[in-house]
Amino acid sequence: MAGNVTCPKPFLQDIFYSNAGYVEGRLCQPFNGITCCLPCPMTDWAYPDSFQTMTTAANWVAVASTVCCVFLLLSWAVLPVEKTYRHYLSICLTIGVMFMNLGFVIPLAGNPEQCFDDITPHSMKTGSVCAASGFFLILGGWAGVLWIFLRALSLHLQICWQLVVGRNFMWFAQAVGWGLPIIGVILAFLLSGVSFRFGPTCHINHKNSLADLWIPLLVFAGLTIIIQFATFGYCIKVYLASLADNSASTEGSGMPSYTNSIRTMTPKQAYRRVRRVIALQWRGIVIVLIIVCDVILFSIVFVFQDNTIQSIKNDPDLAIPWIVCLALSGGDKVPCLGEASKLAVSMPTIGAVLFLLGMNGIWLLILLGRWSMVTGWRDLFTSVPNRSQREFVSVDARLDDLKKDTRSYEMLSRDTGKTMDDSVTPSVVTPISPTHARSPTGSPVNHDYMQMPNPDGRRTPDYFGNTARYHTPARSFSSPRPPQQTVTWDARETYARPTSPYTQQDRYVNPLGMNRI
Template sequence: MAANGTAVGQGACPGPFLQEDLFSTSGGFVNGRFCSDLLGPSCCLPCPQTEWLYPDNFQTITLAANWINVLSLVCIAFLLLSFAVLPVGKTHRHYLSVCLAIGVTFMSLGFIIPLGAKPKQCYDAITPNDMGSNTSCALSGAFLIAGGWAAVIWVFLRAIALHLQICWQIVIGKTFMWGALATGWGVPAIGVTLALVFSGVSFRFGDTCHINHKNSLAVLWIPLLVFAGITVITQFATFGYCIKVYLASLVDDSTTTENSGLPSYTSSVRGTISPKQAYRRVKRVMELQWRGIVVVLLIVTDVIFFAIIFVFMDDIATNMVKNPTKSTAWLGCLIQTNGNKNKCLSLAQHIVVNQATVMAVLLLLSVNGVWVLCLLGRFSMFTGWYELIRHRVKPNTEFVSADAHAYKDPSSYEMLGRERDNGNGDSKTPEPFMATSNVVTPLSPVAKSGRETPDYFGREARYKSPSRSFSSPKPPPGHVSPNIQWEPQLSTQRAGTGINEWDGANTHAQSTYYTGMDPLAMNKI
């Protein structure tokens, strides 16, 4: 590389450096050149720069990271295909999980595209390519930024949803779903647009393009870190609430858990729930949501680590441009050894991020798809595919989330509560946090046949008819049917039937039974 690089364009510069004035500025990412005037004329390091700053195996490691993303893409493809084809009882899908998987898919595509395109990293001997001079660079950089934004926003929304349900007992419904969809895809679209317009992407290391230093803090890194920070704070606030509920349940010696009746209205639930009841509710949700919580923490950790490393790299590059004397020893070594980089790598360690850190970032980003499948996937997916192939189950016919429509078995969704405490500590039937509508939402009541009031906290209240009731239905004025025959008897037993008939003579209430009445048709809609 050094021999070829010094053959053309060396000019007045010592090897292996090339004279900048001998190259055009009409293409490529000109600001990405590594040039200095310490040697007299402006002399530049041959492209790609990473081959001079890192050992020979650096390119092999970046290529290996790209192939790991192929494995991640296969895992995500299996997960998304299972969501789309298999019945919901096998997948426990939820739109928060589906959209997060799509976001991780975008991130993996950013590393996979270069495997097929095999792009040229350099526009000329000293200038790296950017999104304007290389299509593969534009696509890989855009997918990587879009995937990072989508992953951060959707784990942020998952953390918010969990916090609302556990800490505030709010059932997330259609309003939250549509707001989440608008936010989860609108913010990444805006973020990608701003990043490409005001900063751009170019080849900085490896075959995948990354965002340039210019304006990158304002249009990408700071906003990403803000959302990631809010996610972490929200997640730990939820953990803190769970710990508080647990500690309160330890000292709770009340007997209201088993003996108290239902609250008279929904808004009084929070005021009457005992610490033990709150602990059981929180415990059930945590048991259902631990996979999503782990996914949130993993992806947020990856993104924060990735952002910090890139910000640090940009800071080093900026300082080298402003104060090139920091790299004097390394430049002098390259000149003395005639471009033998291996003898000078030890002098370059303080001007670049070390190889182990860069590789850790790439590998962590590459295995996100594997983590998502392991934590959001279910073993029932494999049995579902087996049964589908054996024609034992019907494929899924509609691809909607738990918050969109009511299903016959909504408890199979990932974010739905499955157990309801019966007041004695036994968890058998589904229980929501709080339900105010018929829309099936995460941790919303299971749809049942007939007209039934949901049991929110597992306590049963039996209705006792009062001994004297003076209420009665009255026919609309002016519409009394002439065929109605009011029976004056009270509790007269029909012969041979054992059935007591109504007698309104001794009560204040009027009978609603009339000849020809069809009781089975009264509740027909």
């Protein structure tokens, strides 16, 4: 390990180190004609030792969040839709949050070295773990912001503009929700790059970061908040209008279709429609508010921290009290933490941001998950194939099952009026072939229906026996042929008596007109 005795402890002279790694990440200052740099990583000197424990705990929260996201995605992919109520807006948002969590999980699994040498942090070019964590963090941040924006836009179109978001909106959402994040990651890597600048996760560098990441993210987050509050304002307006509406309209009377204009609705009808939509979408609304607040808080905190470090590089006099304290204490950071807190974001604020970002997957499971998913997985692993499909053996074998399940039927007895399960034990009726049916004496049965004895002594016809012959009426119009005789009517007749002659056998007598003169 190289060092320079002319630099006070703990600072090191940069002339002994190469220009590899992320050189712009060094925190150096001129001192008596030489350049002395703060040892890497910088967070070890600006924060207490508990900072590393806090970041590790936040990463483990991200692991739990990733498990929740994987559970949701597997449930949506494997279980039937009636168990999960899956939707592409929820699926894509969960994938985006999982990508963001991987930005914190990968450093925990890889345990990378943050520094290329004693004064230089690793960059994406010198550390594969750094490149992977930075890639997933930026991709997940972009995807999370855009999919909550699309979710808020979809809800706004349904409630305020009464539009049905269908297939066209789905393809538009897929293009925007994944196209812009990919473009954003490419621009961030080409124009700025990532490095270990703030804990064990690689973040975007200061160069061009406002233009290619932070400002676009904050713009979409701001649009999401505007759209969400516009939707809330419309809901409040509809609710207040419904209070002043005195029209007596029922829940279903005069209710216009979903695609009709909103001007055709009464205020109460509009309020009922909005209430139904919110009752179905309140989970998505809460998710939108949580994630957009997390992203805005993270952006503001990191931009403030980034600008503070950059201002120290541009004006070294700002850090002189802290540097002098470190030099006088011989490299002991504990007495100088008070001076360092004036230059950096407080550790409770950083911890809150990291924990909130890591909990997004847990919020998704709480709000988008359903208990039916758990029962669906239970049924999937405990059910035996073809267990519910019973094999038919005979009518007798299934009689007991039918008697036990009263919901399958409820037949009333003709004598008692009670249900068949309560009064009469049903007899099993089996079909008898009409060609082989014989009487007890052995002679063929000639009547149309066989009489089967019932338990109560009555005899009922066997409708499975011979079939009675059907004679087509002479004036039947069921077959596609014209009528054989046209009946004419005399309009002068009060009772519309047909004018065609009748035979004596078919003589019609009107009971109401028998005594009419």
